Amino acid sequence: MPTYANRTAEALGALGVPTRRAIFEQLGERPSAVVDLAARLPVSRPAVSQHLKVLKDAGLVRDVQEGTRRVYSLDPAGIDGLRDYLDRFWNTALHSFKTRVEQQEETP
Amino acid sequence: MTDTTTAITTSIVVDAPVDTAFAVFTGDMASWWPPEHHLLQAPLDSMVFEARAGGRIYDVGTDGSECQWARVLAYDPPNRVVFSWDISVAWQIETDPAKTSEVEVRFVPEGEHRTRVELEHRHLDRHGDGWEGVREAVRSGGGWGMGLERFARRVAGAPVSGA
Numbered sequence: 631m632p633t634y635a636n637r638t639a640e641a642l643g644a645l646g647v648p649t650r651r652a653i654f655e656q657l658g659e660r661p662s663a664v665v666d667l668a669a670r671l672p673v674s675r676p677a678v679s680q681h682l683k684v685l686k687d688a689g690l691v692r693d694v695q696e697g698t699r700r701v702y703s704l705d706p707a708g709i710d711g712l713r714d715y716l717d718r719f720w721n722t723a724l725h726s727f728k729t730r731v732e733q734q735e736e737t738p
Numbered sequence: 739m740t741d742t743t744t745a746i747t748t749s750i751v752v753d754a755p756v757d758t759a760f761a762v763f764t765g766d767m768a769s770w771w772p773p774e775h776h777l778l779q780a781p782l783d784s785m786v787f788e789a790r791a792g793g794r795i796y797d798v799g800t801d802g803s804e805c806q807w808a809r810v811l812a813y814d815p816p817n818r819v820v821f822s823w824d825i826s827v828a829w830q831i832e833t834d835p836a837k838t839s840e841v842e843v844r845f846v847p848e849g850e851h852r853t854r855v856e857l858e859h860r861h862l863d864r865h866g867d868g869w870e871g872v873r874e875a876v877r878s879g880g881g882w883g884m885g886l887e888r889f890a891r892r893v894a895g896a897p898v899s900g901a
Contacts, residue, residue, distance in 0.1 A: 716746055717748070719775065720748050721748055722772050723771060724748060724749075724750040724855060725750065726770040726771070726772060727770040727855070730762055730766070730770040731752045731753075731758060731759055731762045732753050732754060734754065735851075
């Protein structure tokens with residue numbers, strides 16, 4: 631169902647990985663650079679970078695250059711979008727339900 | 739009745755009698771449920787809706803694994819069903835019932851062969867301090883404060899302290 635592949639679904643998927651949730655949680659406590667996150671978590675710097683990329687692509691995390699450091703923090707817009715998720719989900723589900731019910735009616 | 743900040747509502751009209759609409763919604767969920775929305779590792783085989791208050795709703799994978807994601811709170815055929823939504827913001831199973839929201843579905847006849855299906859997914863704020871806590875933290879201008887920290891813990895599935 632490609633039409634349903636919105637950023638919010640992507641965001642929920644991105645948080646489905648434990649290490650990524652741990653990074654998300656750390657960023658919830660304070661904005662951090664890759665090196666800080668790698669120091670606090672049992673994850674290598676390249677792996678942290680890769681997880682941050684997924685979180686950023688999903689709209690959950692943003693980054694800003696501060697001198698020589700790139701600092702990551704949670705993206706408020708992405709979090710706010712989570713609430714829309716269920717609204718979209720149920721609209722999709724009910725349309726699918728309607729199609730199914732009406733098929734059932736045609737073939738008793 | 740509906741608190742728009744912690745609930746969402748939607749409805750649809752189907753060309754079918756109320757009995758059929760209710761039967762398909764509860765008894766044949768897998769036929770219409772968006773297929774990518776399952777928590778199983780294996781492909782979905784079926785969805786089971788135990789047709790009674792206190793029943794469970796669970797998915798069954800092709801490998802026989804099961805995933806219960808809801809409890810039936812009210813079952814009044816053919817007009818109404820209420821079930822819990824035991825799925826966290828991070829799309830994980832929520833094991834603490836106090837942290838789950840609920841879905842009420844009403845089937846309203848609009849003629850012999852037409853039914854309006856009204857759905858309300860409410861108490862979204864029960865999913866930890868997530869939905870509203872985060873908004874308030876952002877709105878207050880103080881950036882990501884305690885509200886977010888709690889939210890992050892919930893999302894991360896950390897156990898409730900003292901449990």
